[in-house]
Amino acid sequence: MKFRSPTDEPLYVALTTGHTCVISPEGDEIDQMFHREAISRGAVPASVTDEKAPAGTGFDRKQVIADAMSAMLDSGAEDEFTNDGKPDLRKLSGRTGFKVAREEADAIWAEVSAKD
Template sequence: MKFRSPSDQPIHIALTTGHTAVVTPEGVPLDPMFHKEASARGAVAFDDNTTIVPSPEDRKAAIAAALTGMLDGKDEDDFTAEGKPNLNRLKAKTGFAVTREEADAVFVELTAKV
C-alpha cells in the first residue's frame, strides 16, 4: 500500500524496532509494519487507482494552496521551462489530477495579486 504526506513536508516514521521510513508528499509504498504508525502520523493511504473528487470550491482552494507552496518553495522542478506549474508535481501536492486549464487559471489569479 502507498502513503503520502498531506502537506508539502515529509513525515518521518521510526518504530521501536529500529525500522525507519519517510513518507513524501508524492507518495511511497510502505511495508505493512509502517501502516499503523503512518496513519497515526497523518499520512494518507492511496493506491494508483484512487480518485479523489473534491467539490469545485475545495478543488480550487486545494490547487491555490498547492501553487502557493510551489511559488514560495525553491524547487525549480515545480515549474516547466515556460514558467507554468508542473502538473505532475501539482497532482502530487493536491492528491488529484489537475488540468492545464485549471492550473493556469488559478496560477494567473495568484500571480496577478503579486
C-alpha cells in the same frame, strides 16, 4: 453507481484514456472507471441526501490548488515549474492529491501569480 452533479449545471468528466461522461444534476448511472475522477470533480453519490452543510465547511478544490501553487512558489524549487514558468502538473497533482487539468491550473495560476 449513480452520481449527480453538485450544482444545477451538468458535470463533465474526461479521462486521460479519452473516455468521457456527463453527470446531470438529477443523477446518472456511470461506469466504475469514472468514479474516482467524478468524486474529485465534486460529483455526489445519489445515495447521499441533500442536507445543507454549514457555510465555510467542505472541500474547496480551487483553494486547495491555489494553496499548492503558493507553496510551490514559496519552495523556490525550479523543478516544480515548466520551462514557460507554469506549475508542472505532475508536481501540482502530487501536492494536491488529485489530478489537475492544464486549463484549470492555468486559470488559477493567473490569479495566484498576479497576487505575488
